[in-house]
Amino acid sequence: MPLTGKLAFRALASTVLSFLPHTLSQATFSPNNVPPGPVVDVGYASFLGNASLPGVEFFGGIRYVQPPLDDLRWRAPEMLNETPVADKNITDARHWGSICIQQPAQVGFGSEDCLTLNVWRSPNTKAGDNLPVAVYIHGGGNYYGSAQGFPMNTWITENDGSIVAVNLQYRLGMLGFLASSIVEEDGNANVGLLDQRAALNWVRR
Numbered sequence: 273m274p275l276t277g278k279l280a281f282r283a284l285a286s287t288v289l290s291f292l293p294h295t296l297s298q299a300t301f302s303p304n305n306v307p308p309g310p311v312v313d314v315g316y317a318s319f320l321g322n323a324s325l326p327g328v329e330f331f332g333g334i335r336y337v338q339p340p341l342d343d344l345r346w347r348a349p350e351m352l353n354e355t356p357v358a359d360k361n362i363t364d365a366r367h368w369g370s371i372c373i374q375q376p377a378q379v380g381f382g383s384e385d386c387l388t389l390n391v392w393r394s395p396n397t398k399a400g401d402n403l404p405v406a407v408y409i410h411g412g413g414n415y416y417g418s419a420q421g422f423p424m425n426t427w428i429t430e431n432d433g434s435i436v437a438v439n440l441q442y443r444l445g446m447l448g449f450l451a452s453s454i455v456e457e458d459g460n461a462n463v464g465l466l467d468q469r470a471a472l473n474w475v476r477r
Contacts, residue, residue, distance in 0.1 A: 394433025
């Protein structure tokens with residue numbers, strides 16, 4: 273018997289997406305074995321960044337929601353699990369996160385586990401400074417692009433460290449903006465826009 277409606281859609285999605293990369297592991301360091309670099313504590317976790325550029329600290333690939341995999345595909349982003357890390361390990365945030373899956377793959381194929389943001393700040397920034405935050409959302413017609421295409425280190429140096437800069441990634445193409453009545457019945461439409469809102473909420477906390 274041929275599959276129709278939701279069953280057909282789920283079968284197709286399961287077949288196609290089974291070939292895609294899944295959750296990417298993030299390296300962590302014990303507090304007694306942390307490589308050199310700035311560390312920021314955001315309450316539920318601590319992140320190790322890098323200071324390879326003069327006058328700028330960078331923290332990359334920070335998840336702002338749960339990875340949108342399996343039952344979370346085509347659904348509104350799920351709030352990040354912010355249970356404090358019991359062992360106090362420090363997450364490696366010295367590098368960019370993976371770009372989001374896109375076609376054509378002009379900047380690389382990417383991963384589903386791509387809902388991350390990146391933060392730049394002055395080395396002189398300290399807790400309680402209450403600095404303004406500049407946020408950049410990359411373009412690309414909702415089907416290609418990445419945060420890596422718009423690094424914001426110069427925003428810090430050109431403003432004498434008086435701001436914090438953030439850019440973010442969101443689901444693209446069929447994973448972020450698939451137009452389908454079946455998706456609307458059994459998921460959420462325009463989840464790429466919902467990703468952007470979730471990232472802004474993370475920043476505003």
